[in-house]
Amino acid sequence: VLGQLLSELDGMHALQQVVVIAATNRPDLIDPAMLRPGRIDRMVYVGPPDAKSRSEIAKIQLRKMAHAPEVTPEAISARTKGFSGAEVVAVCQRAATHAMEEDVAAERVEQRHFDQALRAFKPGITEEMVRWYQAYENQTAAPAAAPAPAAAATAQ
Structure with a gap:
């Protein structure tokens, strides 16, 4: 291969x-x-998605489900520091699953469903991992490399 x-x-x-x-x-x-x-x-x-990026990811997921007014992209972002983009998506999907498991006729996803989903997930990205990747990048960076375009460094 x-x-x-x-x-x-x-x-x-x-x-x-x-x-x-x-x-x-x-x-x-x-x-x-x-x-x-x-x-x-x-x-x-x-790097991992910042608060704004996590909020945008949550916003995209929330468009797909009816949810309580207190469930906001910003609230999800605040509670998912250290999560990868895929993990933020998984939290939203798990919350929707919890709502359906609780009541198959549920009309919306409530905050308690997100609370329940967040208890099942821990951040997959630690500060130690971020430091390791940054050190690795510094160690392997070409001395004359031009800065990366902003689009190449956006969230997952």
């Missing part, structure tokens, strides 16, 4: 205006052959 991927990346130089984007949670396990110039020669650290 690695050999095929390297071969494909090496063949990309003939194509113009093609950008290959790869993502991983374990950059330390990437084969060094992948990181040579002309292949994947630039790494950009994308």
Whole structure:
């Protein structure tokens, strides 16, 4: 698999205006052959979603369900610090599931359903993990690399 991927990346130089984007949670396990110039020669650290991003993720999820007025994207964001974007989505989905389990005819998701969902989840991203990834990025950053475009560093 690695050999095929390297071969494909090496063949990309003939194509113009093609950008290959790869993502991983374990950059330390990437084969060094992948990181040579002309292949994947630039790494950009994308941290966990900030409060605004978590709020936007929650807003998208809340559009899909009737919910109590006190259930707001901002309230969900405030209670999900350290959560990945996928974890914020999972909390919202779990709250909706709790509402349906409680009453299949439930007309809306209540705050208690979110409380129940949040008890089932713990943040998957610790401060120690964030520091490790930032240190890894600093250690592997190319000295002359230009700053990443803002769009490349947005939330998950």
